[in-house]
Structure formats: structure tokens, C-alpha cells
Amino acid sequence: MGNISCCNLGVLCQRCDKTSRRDAAVTTIQESHYLAALGEFILRCDQEEVMLSWIRNRCPNILNVLPIGESSKAHPVRVIGVGCGNGIMDTQILREMCALSSHIHQTAIEPNQAELFRFKERIASDDGLKSISIDWTQTTTELFEVTMNQRAANGSYPRVHFVHMLQMLYHARDMEKTIANYYRVLHDGGALLITIASKKNNELYKSFQGLEAKRGKREQKNKKRYSDDVIRVLRRLGLKYDVENVAYHLDITKCFDEKSDSGRLLLDFICLTNAAQVYQTLPNADRERLMKRLVDSCEEHADGRVTVRLSFDAIVVKKREGQSLRTTTDSLSQAADALGRD
Numbered sequence: 001m002g003n004i005s006c007c008n009l010g011v012l013c014q015r016c017d018k019t020s021r022r023d024a025a026v027t028t029i030q031e032s033h034y035l036a037a038l039g040e041f042i043l044r045c046d047q048e049e050v051m052l053s054w055i056r057n058r059c060p061n062i063l064n065v066l067p068i069g070e071s072s073k074a075h076p077v078r079v080i081g082v083g084c085g086n087g088i089m090d091t092q093i094l095r096e097m098c099a100l101s102s103h104i105h106q107t108a109i110e111p112n113q114a115e116l117f118r119f120k121e122r123i124a125s126d127d128g129l130k131s132i133s134i135d136w137t138q139t140t141t142e143l144f145e146v147t148m149n150q151r152a153a154n155g156s157y158p159r160v161h162f163v164h165m166l167q168m169l170y171h172a173r174d175m176e177k178t179i180a181n182y183y184r185v186l187h188d189g190g191a192l193l194i195t196i197a198s199k200k201n202n203e204l205y206k207s208f209q210g211l212e213a214k215r216g217k218r219e220q221k222n223k224k225r226y227s228d229d230v231i232r233v234l235r236r237l238g239l240k241y242d243v244e245n246v247a248y249h250l251d252i253t254k255c256f257d258e259k260s261d262s263g264r265l266l267l268d269f270i271c272l273t274n275a276a277q278v279y280q281t282l283p284n285a286d287r288e289r290l291m292k293r294l295v296d297s298c299e300e301h302a303d304g305r306v307t308v309r310l311s312f313d314a315i316v317v318k319k320r321e322g323q324s325l326r327t328t329t330d331s332l333s334q335a336a337d338a339l340g341r342d
Contacts, residue, residue, distance in 0.1 A: 033278075034269075034272070036265055037265040037268045037269035037272070038269060040254075040262055040265040040266040040269060041250070041266060041269045041270075044250055044251040044252070044254075044266060045248060045249065045250040045251070045310070046248050046249055047248045047310070047312070049248075050246060050248040051195065051246070051248075051312070052088070052089065052092055054246050054314060055089060055092045055093055056092065056096070058244070058314065059092075059093060059096045059193075060096055060099070062191050062193065062316055063096055063097055063100055063162065063191075064100070065189070065191075065318075066100070066161045066162060066187075066190060066191060067161065067187050067188065067190065068100055068101060071102075071103040072103055073103050075103075076101070076103040076104055076133065077097060077100065077101045077103060077161050077162075078104075078105050078106075078107075078159070078161050078162075079093070079094075079097065079104065079105070079107070079160065079161060079162045079163070079164070080106070080107045080109065080162075080163045080164075080182065080185075081093075081106060081108050081109065081164055081166075082141050082163065082165045082168055082182065083109065083110060083141065083165060083167075083168030083171060084109065084110045084116075084119055084166075085110060085112075085115050085119070085168075086115045086118035086119055086122070087108070087115075087118065087119025087120075087122045087123070088122065090106070090108065090119065090166075091119075091122045091123065091126060091129060093164060094106065094129055094132055095126075095129070097162075098128060098129070098132075102131065104132045105132070105133040105134070106132060106133070106134045106135070107134075107137055108134055108135065109137045109139065109141055109144050110138060111139055111140045112138075116136055116138050119136075120136065140171075141168075141171070141172055141178055142173055142178075145177070145178065145182075148185060149181060152184065152185055157185060159185060159187040159190070160185050160186055160187065160190060161186070161187055161190050161191075162190060162191055162192075162193070163182045163183075163185075163186065163190075163191075163192045163193070164192075164193040164194075165178075165182075165192075165193070165195075166194075166195045167195055167196065167197075169194060169196050169225060169230060170196070170225050175225070175229065175233050176233045176236065176237065179192070179194075179230075179233055179234070179237065180237060180325050183237070183239070183317065183319060183325065184325070186319040188320070188321040188322070188323075189318065189319060189321070190318070190319045191316060191317065191318050191319070192316070192317040192318075192319075193314065193315070193316055194230055194314075194315040194316075194317070195246075195313065195314050196225065196226065196227050196229075196230055196312060196313060197225075197226050197227065197310075197311075197312050198226060198227045198245055198311045198312055198313040199226050199227070200227075200245050200311055200313070201245060201247050201309055201310070202309070202310050202311055203297035203298070203309050203310070204250070204270060204297075204308055204310060205226075206293070206297060207290060207293040207294055208271075208290070227243070227312070227315065230313075231243070231315070234315070234317060236326065238323075238325065238326030239317050239323075240317070240318070240320070241315050241316060241317045242315070242316045243313050243314070243315050243316075244313065244314045245311050245312075245313050246311060246313070246314055247309055247310070247311045248310055248311065248312075249307045249308070249309055250307060250308050250310055251306070251307050252270075252294060252298060252306055252307065252308050253304065253305050253306045253307075255267050255291075255294065255306075256306065264279065264280070267279035268280070271290075294308065297309075
């Protein structure tokens with residue numbers, strides 16, 4: 001599930017818990033409570049609006065240099081949306097792509113049936129997108145990658161012009177494998193777009209720094225992922241990339257109202273995605289320290305609103321002609337050679 005979802009910042013609710021059995025580092029919570037907390041976050045942040053604006057303003061620069069050439073119904077412009085969620089971001093990307101070609105084929109990968117259905121409804125209600133061919137693929141990226149790799153090995157999987165992973169790498173079991181697999185099926189000159197939470201301009205991240213370090217070693221901790229984790233993967237693979245930091249804001253006014261149910265839910269969401277505990281279970285000293293840091297990092301507005309700044313990074317990787325991926329073994333060998341030279 002891409003875009004804004006219950007797992008965006010690294011915690012899984014029980015509905016989405018398909019990894020907890022294989023990954024003890026991931027904490028699960030009751031679905032109903034988490035979805036209520038998520039709803040408060042979505043209601044009070046402008047991430048969706050900011051991301052849509054970024055797609056409208058920046059995606060044309062990425063798409064215009066794709067190696068499209070002459071497209072046709074038999075040879076369409078091919079795009080893969082990994083973890084497309086309800087499709088709100090995908091449909092905007094497809095609108096931008098329609099300026100390049102009238103022959104577009106998308107593979108929409110999404111494990112959640114309800115989200116995929118909402119995406120289908122978006123396409124059906126947009127006259128400008130009804131001619132686009134879409135493979136609706138209800139599965140996880142890991143299962144899709146197995147089939148894709150098998151077909152690519154025997155030459156039956158067509159090359160792709162554009163792959164996007166918008167706010168979904170939090171879910172990937174192995175980020176390096178996922179990135180490498182989709183990079184391999186790109187045309188030379190094709191592009192991979194990744195968006196993921198950033199530590200830069202992220203006041204909430206700063207507020208929680210050191211909080212988890214105090215927890216017992218035996219307690220479960222969430223496997224948080226940020227853009228610097230992705231960048232380390234890209235460097236290991238030997239890939240060049242461009243990064244743009246994009247800021248958005250979260251209204252935390254209700255967090256300072258002790259009687260507000262909305263405020264408690266929002267604090268729970270903030271804590272779960274940063275410290276793997278709901279706010280109410282934090283020790284009193286940590287709760288006081290957190291609220292003080294929120295006060296120190298927030299911005300007060302004339303209308304009484306209190307907001308805090310967050311951000312995501314948009315990472316673009318273009319496939320260079322003849323570019324082969326560096327393997328982990330290659331990286332270790334290079335590191336050993338460098339040590340030898342020193």
C-alpha cells in the first residue's frame with residue numbers, strides 16, 4: 001500500500017501484518033485503534049496535497065526524457081506502480097504521462113483489495129484515463145518480483161520505461177532486492193522514482209531522537225526506514241541518483257488539549273511511528289520530555305493553529321546504458337581493496 005497508509009513510518013497494524021511472523025522487529029497493534037489514529041494524521045497533515053503538487057510540477061521533467069520514441073498499442077509506454085494504494089498519486093502520474101503518449105500500459109501492484117478497488121473507481125471516473133491499459137495485480141511486491149524475474153530471465157517480460165514506489169518501501173521485505181529487481185527491467189534511459197520519509201526538516205524525528213535508545217534491549221523496536229537508508233542501498237548498488245527534499249506540515253494543535261480524543265489519537269500515531277509505543281504507555285518522564293520538544297519545535301500561527309514540519313525525499317534513479325548493478329560481494333571486495341591500499 002503506497003501513498004499515506006498505516007505503515008508509512010514503519011509500524012504495522014494487524015490488518016497489514018504479513019511480515020510480523022518473518023520479522024520480529026516489527027510491532028503490531030490493534031487495527032481499529034491504529035486506523036483511528038491514522039485517520040487523525042491524514043486529517044491534520046497536508047502530505048497528500050503537497051505530493052500531488054510535486055507530481056504536477058516535477059514529474060514532467062522526469063517523464064519528458066524517458067526513451068519513449070514511437071509508441072503504439074502493440075508497443076506502449078510501460079509503467080509499474082509498486083504499492084499503488086488507492087491510486088490517487090498514480091492517476092496524477094498517468095495524467096502527466098498522457099501528454100507524452102496515447103498508448104500507456106500500467107502494472108498496478110497492490111496487496112489490499114479495497115484499495116485496489118478504489119483505484120479502479122478513480123480510473124473509471126476519469127474520461128481522460130479510460131483508454132489506458134492497466135493490469136490490476138493484487139499481490140505483494142515480493143510475489144510479483146518472483147514472477148517478473150522468472151519472465152525476465154527467459155526474455156518474456158517487456159522492458160519498462162518508468163517505475164515508481166511512492167511511500168511504499170517501508171513495506172518491502174528487502175529494500176535492496178526490490179530496488180535492484182525493478183531497476184533491471186527498466187529500458188536504458190528509463191527512470192525509477194522513490195518517495196520516502198526524510199530525517200531532514202523532520203522536527204518529529206528530532207523530537208524522538210534518543211527515546212528508543214532508552215528502552216530495554218529485549219523490547220521490540222520498529223524497523224524504521226528513511227531516505228538515507230535508501231541512499232545507502234543505491235550506493236551499494238553503484239547507482240547514481242538525484243534527491244529533492246519536500247516539506248509538508250502536521251497540525252498538532254489538538255495534542256496540547258488533554259481532554260481531546262483527537263489529540264490523544266494523534267499522539268498515539270506520532271509515537272507509534274517513531275517509538276513503537278502509544279503515547280499513553282510512555283513513562284511520564286518521556287511524555288513530558290516529548291511534549292516539551294514538540295513545543296520547542298512547533299510553529300504557532302495567528303489563527304491559533306500549532307504545526308510541526310515533516311518532509312519526504314523524492315529520489316530519482318535513471319538507468320544508464322550498459323549499467324550493471326554492483327553486487328554486495330563487489331562492494332565488499334572494493335572496500336577490502338580500499339583498505340589494502342591504505
